[in-house]
Amino acid sequence: MVIVGTTTHLRYQSTLQGKCPYCDLNNSNLELQLYCDYTHLTLIPLFPVKRHGSIHCTACNAPIAYEELSQDCKTTVDAIAHQKRLFPIWTFTGSLVILLSLSIFIKNWYVKSHTDYPLEQLQKGDVVFYETENGYYSSFKILERKGPTFKVVHNTYIQNTFFDLEDLNEPSNYSKQKETLTLSDLNTMETKGYIEGIEKSKLNSF
Ligand SMILES: [Zn+2]
Known part of the structure; x- marks a missing residue:
């Protein structure tokens, strides 16, 4: 059975030092996680859909919005997000296989005809x-x-x-x-x- 769906993949994780606006510790460990969602056919990734991320404080566990970060933290997060802006190539596996099969099919059809x-x-x-x-x-x-x-x-x-x-x-x-x-x-x-x-x-x- 072929199942079409979307999966969220955690592609990056790191800890930053920064101020948590909730527990108000000046040097909390803030955990940054970057995800990409991709569409899949059963287990085969077809193509990526979107990127998203989250930050939370490891001390009080509160989720922190990007806007609540200090300027230093924002700069660090921006740099990491920029570095990770491209979707991983494997999320295109299914599309590439379909494209390849289609081009082989068309070439064979052309040669045959x-x-x-x-x-x-x-x-x-x-x-x-x-x-x-x-x-x-x-x-x-x-x-x-x-x-x-x-x-x-x-x-x-x-x-x-x-x-x-x-x-x-x-x-x-x-x-x-x-x-x-x-x-x-x-x-x-x-x-x-x-x-x-x-x-x-x-x-x-x-
Ligand atoms: Zn906190």
Whole structure:
């Protein structure tokens, strides 16, 4: 069962010397405690919610408001609170895990939707993005298919990164010269990991 809730965590504790306005001792031990609240899913912290703190006198146990402190004490408390202003990183654990899982999921979905299209089903109009043997990237377009034989036109542009490879797919970038490729050529490219992705022609998507 997944339980969502908020937990208060004591993250800092120290004793200051100061005047307690209640028992009126001049040198009481005043205990400062700083907390952070965080939301959790069962036992996993998701994200922090707020910071808060308290001060009490260890002699008479009275809680003391910040405004009741001497100026010296206020300065000390301010310095400590400033030092502890950032939430501990572990309070973000759940958010980081969710973000990471989501980005892996989106990346997998993207790769799958761009590559999981069997070469056997390539048809006229489809575009194949590939890596060349010397590490450049380009594409070719299927003009026609007869069984295992494809007539293709190659992109006249190459680039040295696979990012935004789709941008190369401009009709005017393709050569006029037709070349022949066989299904077995394509399978060899895929086995060597040279096929980066396939963009199905809109006509073939329906
Ligand atoms: Zn006191």
